[in-house]
Amino acid sequence: MEKFHFSRHHKKILQAIIEALIYNSDVTISSYFFDQIIERVERCSSSMPQITQMGLSIILIFVEYAGIFSREFSRFSRMPLSVRIQFINVMDKSSFRVKRDISRILKGLCHTAYLNLPPLWEYIDYRPREHLENSIELRSRMISKEQMQRERERDYLMTREKVYNNQTLLRKEDVTGLYNAAYRSNRSMPGAKNRIPEAVK
Amino acid sequence: MIIDSGDVNEDIEISTDICVLGSGAGGGCIASELSEAGLQVVILEEGPYVYGSQFNSDTLHSIRRLYRDGGTSFIYGNAKIIITEGKCVGGSTVINSGICHRTPVKVLKRWNWEAGIENILPDHMEPYFQKVEERIHVSEEPQEIIGKDSLFLKKGAEALNYKILQNKRNQIACCGCNNCMLGCPSSAKQSTLVSYIPRAIKNGATLFSNCKATTIGNNNGTISYIEGSFSSQNKSARSKIRVKCKNVIIAGGAIQTPLLLLQNRLANSSGMIGKNLYIHPSIKVIAVFDEEIVGWKGSPQSYQVHEFLDEGILLSINFVPPEVLSASLPYFGDRLLEEMRNYNRMMVMGALVEDSHAGSVSMMLSRFPMVSYTLNQQDVRKLLYATALLAEIAFAAGAIKVILPFREVEVLHAQSEIPKIFQATIKPHEFELITFHLMGSCRMGQNPRTSVVNSYGQSHDIQNLFISDTSIFPSPIGINPMVTVQALATRNAEYIINNCM
Numbered sequence: 001m002e003k004f005h006f007s008r009h010h011k012k013i014l015q016a017i018i019e020a021l022i023y024n025s026d027v028t029i030s031s032y033f034f035d036q037i038i039e040r041v042e043r044c045s046s047s048m049p050q051i052t053q054m055g056l057s058i059i060l061i062f063v064e065y066a067g068i069f070s071r072e073f074s075r076f077s078r079m080p081l082s083v084r085i086q087f088i089n090v091m092d093k094s095s096f097r098v099k100r101d102i103s104r105i106l107k108g109l110c111h112t113a114y115l116n117l118p119p120l121w122e123y124i125d126y127r128p129r130e131h132l133e134n135s136i137e138l139r140s141r142m143i144s145k146e147q148m149q150r151e152r153e154r155d156y157l158m159t160r161e162k163v164y165n166n167q168t169l170l171r172k173e174d175v176t177g178l179y180n181a182a183y184r185s186n187r188s189m190p191g192a193k194n195r196i197p198e199a200v201k
Numbered sequence: 202m203i204i205d206s207g208d209v210n211e212d213i214e215i216s217t218d219i220c221v222l223g224s225g226a227g228g229g230c231i232a233s234e235l236s237e238a239g240l241q242v243v244i245l246e247e248g249p250y251v252y253g254s255q256f257n258s259d260t261l262h263s264i265r266r267l268y269r270d271g272g273t274s275f276i277y278g279n280a281k282i283i284i285t286e287g288k289c290v291g292g293s294t295v296i297n298s299g300i301c302h303r304t305p306v307k308v309l310k311r312w313n314w315e316a317g318i319e320n321i322l323p324d325h326m327e328p329y330f331q332k333v334e335e336r337i338h339v340s341e342e343p344q345e346i347i348g349k350d351s352l353f354l355k356k357g358a359e360a361l362n363y364k365i366l367q368n369k370r371n372q373i374a375c376c377g378c379n380n381c382m383l384g385c386p387s388s389a390k391q392s393t394l395v396s397y398i399p400r401a402i403k404n405g406a407t408l409f410s411n412c413k414a415t416t417i418g419n420n421n422g423t424i425s426y427i428e429g430s431f432s433s434q435n436k437s438a439r440s441k442i443r444v445k446c447k448n449v450i451i452a453g454g455a456i457q458t459p460l461l462l463l464q465n466r467l468a469n470s471s472g473m474i475g476k477n478l479y480i481h482p483s484i485k486v487i488a489v490f491d492e493e494i495v496g497w498k499g500s501p502q503s504y505q506v507h508e509f510l511d512e513g514i515l516l517s518i519n520f521v522p523p524e525v526l527s528a529s530l531p532y533f534g535d536r537l538l539e540e541m542r543n544y545n546r547m548m549v550m551g552a553l554v555e556d557s558h559a560g561s562v563s564m565m566l567s568r569f570p571m572v573s574y575t576l577n578q579q580d581v582r583k584l585l586y587a588t589a590l591l592a593e594i595a596f597a598a599g600a601i602k603v604i605l606p607f608r609e610v611e612v613l614h615a616q617s618e619i620p621k622i623f624q625a626t627i628k629p630h631e632f633e634l635i636t637f638h639l640m641g642s643c644r645m646g647q648n649p650r651t652s653v654v655n656s657y658g659q660s661h662d663i664q665n666l667f668i669s670d671t672s673i674f675p676s677p678i679g680i681n682p683m684v685t686v687q688a689l690a691t692r693n694a695e696y697i698i699n700n701c702m
Binding site for chain 2: 020021022023024040043044046047048049051052085088092097100101104107108109111112113114115116120121123124125126128129131132135136138139142143147151154155157158176179
């Protein structure tokens with residue numbers, strides 16, 4: 001997947017929006033976090049369809065210049081923080097549907113990136129990694145030896161690397177050869193089936 | 202054998218009996234059944250191959266890797282509806298909760314009566330359901346691993362005397378890590394990835410991952426080859442694959458299947474491709490409790506409220522990671538953090554509604570997929586009613602407040618405030634919905650003028666073209682569709698083996 005990058009201009013607008021959306025009167029957020037959030041927003045955006053990426057760029061420009069036509073008579077990124085917060089609040093409560101939708105989209109994107117930061121997970125006491133490790137460990141004690149063996153055999157069957165004989169890239173004839181061999185080994189060669197572990201019951 | 206795009210640097214041409222496009226519930230299942238019968242099968246999967254311990258709890262990373270368009274596709278229409286669809290080996294079965302329901306009898310009868318589907322009545326389908334349930338190990342999970350959120354749903358529903366049932370899931374020794382929607386790292390969930398695909402591989406099938414089918418070669422009304430390209434490579438140097446085949450089975454889901462057929466202008470003499478799209482629109486509310494729930498621990502969706510199934514409403518709970526949850530809260534700044542501090546005391550409840558109105562899938566400017574759907578008044582009322590029921594259950598279980606997805610009524614603090622939902626004028630565009638089940642865009646039926654495929658998923662127009670996914674459903678089914686797709690795939694595989702080879 002090719003990575004999507006905002007232009008410097010778009011990044012500046014995005015940072016101004018993020019500052020307003022995640023402001024916290026008790027905590028000062030370092031510029032490192034903003035970079036992390038922007039990087040995450042870019043990651044989210046890179047999997048979007050091209051048409052949605054274009055839409056997002058247009059939305060950022062819309063927010064930046066909408067301020068010129070407001071009472072503030074200023075570009076969004078040049079407004080003081082308190083005014084930016086007020087600006088987003090007004091958009092959020094607007095009777096004009098498009099403004100509300102834009103506010104929702106920006107909030108959705110920025111909050112998703114923000115709440116993906118590890119310090120935030122600590123803050124809300126969300127510790128999924130430890131839980132995953134503990135659960136998998138618990139499962140290994142729950143299942144029978146036979147089941148564990150079956151799963152090992154299945155996992156072996158699903159390992160891609162074993163078929164390539166340590167080659168890093170396959171050429172046309174390699175693929176064709178391997179493809180034919182995979183089929184033959186199961187269908188034509190006498191006793192060949194026995195060489196493949198009994199995978200799934 | 203599994204071959205990924207990163208392993209290939211030249212164009213490939215191979216011949217096979219069957220080429221299956223897609224490896225999800227329908228594609229994986231039918232590929233496994235056919236390869237087991239001795240046929241040579243090639244599977245082309247557009248998404249990446251991710252397996253076992255490669256699954257993790259990083260929401261952004263996983264959604265980007267496993268979901269189509271990173272979960273950002275949406276439906277055009279009068280409501281905001283997000284589409285969630287898996288795009289990886291195993292398809293949506295890798296990212297679903299693994300709920301296994303047989304198709305309701307009323308639905309099977311309706312398909313038989315209305316669409317004239319042969320051999321679809323419960324007696325006919327029984328052996329196929331049994332076979333699927335055995336293959337994917339359908340069973341109830343042990344009580345010890347059920348999440349506290351499920352227990353709260355049960356408590357609330359029982360207090361109101363609503364019918365609530367424990368779900369059966371496709372699992373072997375589920376350990377309650379609750380990572381289902383980001384892929385099961387313990388491989389306990391028997392998604393197609395760990396059930397049907399290994400079976401197919403064991404029987405000699407070859408799977409190409411990150412390989413998108415683009416062209417279906419049609420020669421005098423018969424499909425002769427499929428062309429695709431390896432999608433994760435640089436655009437300028439993408440290798441191509443050409444698979445010459447006797448039969449093609451498309452199993453890309455209710456959006457990708459009609460799109461591929463429309464792009465290739467195939468099998469559409471009825472004009473029904475892309476029409477009759479049903480989506481099971483789903484709505485969510487967030488209930489906040491005084492005590493800790495810790496929704497990320499324990500198995501997801503262990504119970505569902507079946508009391509309102511006849512009215513087309515299925516109620517349940519689901520775990521939503523903080524990143525996604527924060528995006529649906531109506532707050533920002535200080536207030537957002539204040540609310541998110543309650544994350545471990547939140548329970549996300551959802552209602553799935555059987556829709557009464559169909560949408561469509563089409564091509565915009567001959568290039569971009571366009572999914573359109575209009576929420577009608579009947580479904581709006583049903584969704585409001587479902588929201589009220591969720592709030593009622595939450596309060597009965599002891600919730601201190603319920604956060605709603607409506608601008609007019611953001612929060613309810615007591616059961617007595619539920620009527621506010623109906624007093625406010627909530628228009629369709631205020632709804633924030635999500636769809637997990639897309640169905641019916643290439644529906645089956647006996648009449649070639651009103652359907653795309655026959656009773657066995659075979660195209661009316663092209664004899665060696667089959668469809669094996671939710672797109673062949675003639676109507677919505679009102680419950681989770683995985684087992685229905687797999688039972689139909691098993692049945693249709695039998696038909697192909699007996700009649701087409």
